[in-house]
Amino acid sequence: xxxxxxxxxxxxxxxxxxxxxxxxxxxxxxxxxxxxxxxxxxxxxxxxxxxxxxxxxxxxxxxxxxxxxxxxxxxxxxxxxxxxxxxxxxxxxxxxxxxxxxxxxxxxxxxxxxxxxxxxxxxxxxxxxxxxxxxxxxxxxxxxxxxxxxxxxxxxxxxxxxxxxxxxxxxxxxxxxxxxxxxxxxxxxxxxxxxxxxxxxxxxxxxxxxxxxxxxxxxxxxxxxxxxxxxxxxxxxxxxxxxxxxxxxxxxxxxxxxxxxxxxxxxxxxxxxxxxxxxxxxxxxx
Numbered sequence: 458x459x460x461x462x463x464x465x466x467x468x469x470x471x472x473x474x475x476x477x478x479x480x481x482x483x484x485x486x487x488x489x490x491x492x493x494x495x496x497x498x499x500x501x502x503x504x505x506x507x508x509x510x511x512x513x514x515x516x517x518x519x520x521x522x523x524x525x526x527x528x529x530x531x532x533x534x535x536x537x538x539x540x541x542x543x544x545x546x547x548x549x550x551x552x553x554x555x556x557x558x559x560x561x562x563x564x565x566x567x568x569x570x571x572x573x574x575x576x577x578x579x580x581x582x583x584x585x586x587x588x589x590x591x592x593x594x595x596x597x598x599x600x601x602x603x604x605x606x607x608x609x610x611x612x613x614x615x616x617x618x619x620x621x622x623x624x625x626x627x628x629x630x631x632x633x634x635x636x637x638x639x640x641x642x643x644x645x646x647x648x649x650x651x652x653x654x655x656x657x658x659x660x661x662x663x664x665x666x667x668x669x670x671x672x673x674x675x676x677x678x679x680x681x682x683x684x685x686x687x688x689x690x691x692x693x694x695x696x697x698x699x700x701x702x703x704x705x706x707x708x709x710x711x712x713x714x715x716x717x718x719x720x721x722x723x724x725x726x727x728x729x730x731x732x733x734x735x736x737x738x739x740x741x742x743x
Contacts, residue, residue, distance in 0.1 A: 467505035468518030468554040470721050471695035473525065474681045475621065475652050478697055479557055480538040482617055482648055483564050485703035492568040493615035495561040496608060498601025499622050500573040502583035503558045507551060518554065520683065524720045526551045532716055534709050557619055562588055569593060572608055574601030602636045610644035621652035630660055634667045641673055641700060648701045655694040658686045665733050668698055674737035677702040679710050680729040683722045696729070
């Protein structure tokens with residue numbers, strides 16, 4: 458149950474999609490002066506060494522962030538995300554990659570707060586070492602799916618929540634939908650980013666159908682796959698279901714995904730930007 462280590466996968470194509478969407482969402486929330494919370498249910502260690510034995514064993518970053526690091530003519534919407542990574546790397550060589558907690562901590566203001574959950578003992582220790590001294594950060598060594606509901610609604614009445622388990626357990630697919638539905642019932646105005654891997658297309662369809670049955674309006678699906686759907690090939694892509702997306706997000710991803718596809722898969726991948734439930738308005742007011 459605790460065998461997954463993100464160090465083997467840091468900076469891969471799934472991280473690029475997830476972290477780009479996260480940065481765009483947080484930047485939207487930062488447009489208002491009112492404070493907000495960032496909640497991360499599966500925070501990981503926060504920072505990753507791409508020259509570590511784990512990262513070098515798989516070298517998944519080579520078809521992910523490395524392709525963007527070396528790319529010319531980067532779109533404006535990508536600049537903030539890439540700037541966060543540049544700030545970690547003193548030279549022109551890409552050695553370090555940030556996890557979602559580090560990105561959030563680097564972007565958020567003094568009045569904003571971070572609530573981070575991590576269950577793996579080693580990753581929790583590393584997370585504490587990387588971000589534990591930050592007074593805005595509150596760490597919990599527990600399953601974030603169980604801890605999330607106790608935080609809602611936040612006192613700020615503004616929050617961005619990232620839910621991204623490893624899906625090692627098949628029950629995770631049902632648990633994330635159940636937790637998200639309950640979270641929405643407690644706090645319907647927050648933005649929720651639910652990440653998922655594309656391993657079996659049928660599971661993604663089942664997740665989408667389950668979300669449609671919740672009755673939540675305006676759920677945006679963002680997906681990027683390097684490879685065609687295939688059973689037995691491992692993760693061919695990934696995506697996010699976004700509840701209360703910033704009103705700019707769909708347009709930004711419509712613009713960015715073709716460029717990302719060209720960089721990471723030489724145009725051979727496929728992507729989706731679509732609402733799976735009818736919109737009730739133009740998106741989150743943040």
